[in-house]
Amino acid sequence: MRKIILASVIMAVMLLTWSSLAPARAQDSAKDDKPTFYHLVPGTYVNGWPRFIVHYPKDWVERPLYAAGGDVFRVSPPGPVQYPAFSGVVVPFPPSLDKFAEAVVPVFKAAGCQDVTVISNKPSQLRDGTRAQEVEVGFVRNGAPGNWLGLGTKKGDVLIQVNVIGYGGKIGEDLRALIYSLEFQVGKDEPVKVPPDVQEFLDKHGNDIVSHDLAKVMSHYSDRFLNSGVKKGEVERMWRWGIGSWMSQNGTITDFVPVGDRAYLAGFVKTNLGTFPISETSIIKENGEWKWYGNQREVVP
16 A cells, blocks of 8 residues: 555656646736736635635745645745745545555655654644645754644545645644645636637647657747746656656646637646646747747746
C-alpha cells in the first residue's frame, strides 16, 4: 500500500509541474474586483478546477511554485524571507483520506528533511461539512526546526491539499485559519462547450502529447508564453523529461471566457497517470492559430 501511495502522490506531483496541467491562475489586467479563476485579487486565490477559493493576508505576495512540491499557488509575507508560507496542491490520490499522513512523510524525507515526525493526524471537515484530514508534521531542514500543517480533502480520486509551513515554533491559530478558509464553489465544475477552433487546438495538443512528439507539443506554445515566471524554454525542459509517461488523455473544459484574441479556460484532463487540472489560464490567437499563453505574470523571486 505504501508503494501505491507514493506512486500516486510523488509521481503525480512531479508530472503536474512538468506538464501543461497545472491549475489555472489569475491575470492582472481584469477590470473588476470580482474573484474569478483568472483574476488575481489581493488576499484571494481562486483555483480553476476543482473550483475552490482560499484567503490570506492582502499584503502577502506570490512566490515561485516548488516543482518538488506540486504547488498550485504559493504566497508568503513580502520581503526576502519566504516563510511562513501558504500553498496548495491538486494531484491524483486514489487512497482514502486517512492515508494522507502516510503520503506526506515520504515527500519531506525525499526533500532532504530530517527528524520527520507526525505531530498530529486527525479527521476534520471544511466549513460546509466536507470531510477532510488534518495533519501536522515536524521536521528539521538545514539545522532549522520547522512545522507543516496540512488540510486534505478529495474530489473523486483527486486530492485538494492546502498547507502552511513555518520555522521556529508550532503553527499558530492565525496560520491555521488560512487552511480552514478553503471553500468549494458549487456549480463551477460542470462541462461547458468551447468554439470549434479552440476544441481543435486542444485536441491537437492532447494528441501530440500522447504521441510523444515534443516538437509538435511545443509548437502549441506562444514564444511569448509566461506563466507565473515560467517561460517556454522551461516548459520544454519539463516536457522532455516527462512526456514519455503520458499514454492517454481526455480533457474536459469547465469554464471558458473569451476576451478579444485571448481566451481564459479551466478544466481537467484524465490520463493514464490520473486526473490533473488544465493549466496556464489563457490561450492567444497568433497568425490565426491558438497558442498557450499563460497568465503573463512574473512572481516575486
